Amino acid sequence: MNRLDYFVLIATILAIPLYGLWRTRGSASLGQYLKGDASIRWATIGLSVLATQAGPITFLSMPGQAYESGIGFIQNYFGQPLALIVVCAVFVPIYQRLKVYTAYQYLGERFDRKTQLLGAFLFLIQRGIAAGITIYAPAIILSALLGWRLNLTIWLAGGLVIIYTVIGGTKIVSITQRYQMIVILVGMAIAFAVAVYRLSPDLSFENTLSVAGKMGKLEAVNFSVDPHKRYTFWSGLIGGFFLALSYFGADQSQVQRYIAGGSLKESRLGLLFNAVVKVPMQFFILLLGAIVFMFYQFEKPPVYFNQPAYQRALENGYAPQLTQLQTQFDDVFAQKRVAIRALSTASSGERDAAMDLVRKLDAEAHVLRDQTKAVLVQAGVDPKSKESDYVFITFILQQMPHGIVGLLIAVILCATMSAMAATLNALGSTTAIDFYRPLIRPNASDHHYVIAAQALTAAWGLIAIGVASFASLVENLIEAGNILGSVFYGSILGLFLTAFFIRRVNGSAVFFAALIAQMLVFVLFATTNIGYLWYNFIGCAAVLILAPILQQTLFRSAEASAGV
Amino acid sequence: MNAQNDNADTGSWRKAYTMALSIFAVEVVLLYLFTVRFS
Numbered sequence: 001m002n003r004l005d006y007f008v009l010i011a012t013i014l015a016i017p018l019y020g021l022w023r024t025r026g027s028a029s030l031g032q033y034l035k036g037d038a039s040i041r042w043a044t045i046g047l048s049v050l051a052t053q054a055g056p057i058t059f060l061s062m063p064g065q066a067y068e069s070g071i072g073f074i075q076n077y078f079g080q081p082l083a084l085i086v087v088c089a090v091f092v093p094i095y096q097r098l099k100v101y102t103a104y105q106y107l108g109e110r111f112d113r114k115t116q117l118l119g120a121f122l123f124l125i126q127r128g129i130a131a132g133i134t135i136y137a138p139a140i141i142l143s144a145l146l147g148w149r150l151n152l153t154i155w156l157a158g159g160l161v162i163i164y165t166v167i168g169g170t171k172i173v174s175i176t177q178r179y180q181m182i183v184i185l186v187g188m189a190i191a192f193a194v195a196v197y198r199l200s201p202d203l204s205f206e207n208t209l210s211v212a213g214k215m216g217k218l219e220a221v222n223f224s225v226d227p228h229k230r231y232t233f234w235s236g237l238i239g240g241f242f243l244a245l246s247y248f249g250a251d252q253s254q255v256q257r258y259i260a261g262g263s264l265k266e267s268r269l270g271l272l273f274n275a276v277v278k279v280p281m282q283f284f285i286l287l288l289g290a291i292v293f294m295f296y297q298f299e300k301p302p303v304y305f306n307q308p309a310y311q312r313a314l315e316n317g318y319a320p321q322l323t324q325l326q327t328q329f330d331d332v333f334a335q336k337r338v339a340i341r342a343l344s345t346a347s348s349g350e351r352d353a354a355m356d357l358v359r360k361l362d363a364e365a366h367v368l369r370d371q372t373k374a375v376l377v378q379a380g381v382d383p384k385s386k387e388s389d390y391v392f393i394t395f396i397l398q399q400m401p402h403g404i405v406g407l408l409i410a411v412i413l414c415a416t417m418s419a420m421a422a423t424l425n426a427l428g429s430t431t432a433i434d435f436y437r438p439l440i441r442p443n444a445s446d447h448h449y450v451i452a453a454q455a456l457t458a459a460w461g462l463i464a465i466g467v468a469s470f471a472s473l474v475e476n477l478i479e480a481g482n483i484l485g486s487v488f489y490g491s492i493l494g495l496f497l498t499a500f501f502i503r504r505v506n507g508s509a510v511f512f513a514a515l516i517a518q519m520l521v522f523v524l525f526a527t528t529n530i531g532y533l534w535y536n537f538i539g540c541a542a543v544l545i546l547a548p549i550l551q552q553t554l555f556r557s558a559e560a561s562a563g564v
Numbered sequence: 565m566n567a568q569n570d571n572a573d574t575g576s577w578r579k580a581y582t583m584a585l586s587i588f589a590v591e592v593v594l595l596y597l598f599t600v601r602f603s
Binding site for chain 1: 577580581584585587588591592595596598599601602603
């Protein structure tokens with residue numbers, strides 16, 4: 001990165017929060033602080049919802065995921081449009097009618113205090129950890145590749161988010177997310193165009209895609225019913241539906257985005273915008289990863305993308321093994337490049353044999369990369385991080401023109417800041433409204449609760465920075481976020497669906513049903529290897545089945561004595 | 565009047581949901597055709 005890159009980066013990440021602070025200057029009531037004001041329109045809500053979900057993982061890890069495993073991950077989003085329609089039709093009208101600040105207040109009104117606290121507690125645990133991952137994940141990669149100090153990166157980015165989120169509340173989160181998301185979309189569109197432009201002129205774009213497809217990178221839809229296969233149409237549609245329903249309907253970091261603003265209509269339009277654009281957006285981000293993969297079929301990639309770890313292994317006395325692997329890798333790469341060129345000019349009769357050769361050489365390159373990884377593990381460097389997370393950022397740093405590099409690093413930091421701001425805003429609001437107000441200071445003034453929400457938002461920010469400062473990198477950034485969500489979301493969603501659709505169940509029955517369901521998901525997570533998206537379905541189904549059973553057995557007398 | 569407005573409102577939202585679902589269905593079909601063409 002040169003001075004131009006740093007100028008673009010710093011100007012972008014500072015200008016948006018400063019503009020947001022100017023737009024939200026002046027004091028706010030509790031309602032304005034937690035829900036924004038009536039001026040927030042559907043476009044802002046839509047971009048805000050999109051930014052909250054995306055986070056840095058989408059833009060940093062997802063192209064690497066496609067580089068490594070193809071674009072099948074897109075199927076995880078197939079349940080989302082259906083879920084968003086259910087949220088529009090069922091959840092949003094209830095939240096708007098009851099004028100709640102948090103989703104869990106509804107559980108308190110429908111059931112009782114302990115169920116409200118359980119829903120809020122499950123959310124706080126899950127999101128509190130996720131906030132740490134949100135900031136740690138990009139910080140570790142950017143600091144490793146750009147030579148920034150890790151803790152300084154975490155504190156600078158996290159500190160800026162804490163300051164503007166604490167001061168401006170929900171409205172500043174929505175405004176900044178709108179502009180951050182515009183920067184992100186423009187940046188990714190430029191990255192896509194540059195990546196396509198940088199592809200080898202030896203192949204047409206269509207031939208490039210054909211070769212990528214033959215190498216297993218472009219299978220977007222797979223109708224397999226094998227439950228152990230991670231990405232299929234069915235797991236995406238069913239598991240993804242329950243994940244998205246829980247995430248959009250019952251996760252305060254999203255609920256707070258769309259109950260902001262004036263009306264039911266603006267909230268619904270913002271969500272429907274997401275129902276329509278999410279799948280195409282994710283497709284282009286994944287396709288960008290597949291294009292980067294094809295770029296590296298003609299331009300020699302590093303044998304291992306996590307170059308800082310590779311360099312440490314070289315310095316730690318593993319140079320002989322690594323140099324030998326590098327030489328073999330270079331040889332395989334050169335043969336593969338020739339084979340791919342031959343494939344593009346092969347007649348239809350020769351094509352299968354040419355394709356088999358390309359696949360064979362690609363498999364050999366994979367083996368050499370795995371062997372390199374094994375040497376790095378042996379050397380005691382980078383034992384856990386997933387190499388694919390370094391693919392896209394390496395491509396940016398090595399192949400993009402100056403100025404664009406700064407913009408794309410800003411994209412990653414904007415995505416980090418927007419997701420973290422929404423999370424801190426929700427964590428602070430939930431702690432203030434669901435715990436502090438009813439349990440500690442029930443009858444204080446609005447101003448007191450605004451101060452409390454600000455203090456709690458700052459406290460959650462410091463906790464997230466603390467988690468990030470002491471965390472060690474989990475295996476894969478995308479998976480970590482989704483697995484964490486899937487483990488908790490099923491039972492939270494079960495609470496809400498029971499509230500909406502099973503009228504005869506009371507608070508105690510659903511409370512214990514959710515506790516048992518959560519235990520069940522923990523046991524399955526620890527003892528089986530089923531695709532994680534199914535935990536959403538299992539957790540939710542367990543609550544929906546157990547709650548009526550408990551109501552009819554253990555809590556029947558309570559129901560009778562309460563006269564329900 | 566309110567009931568009539570509510571019904572009209574419900575009907576227009578139903579149309580909006582149907583349109584969103586239709587767009588999603590087209591997206592999935594296009595992705596499937598993309599898979600068939602390039603895999």
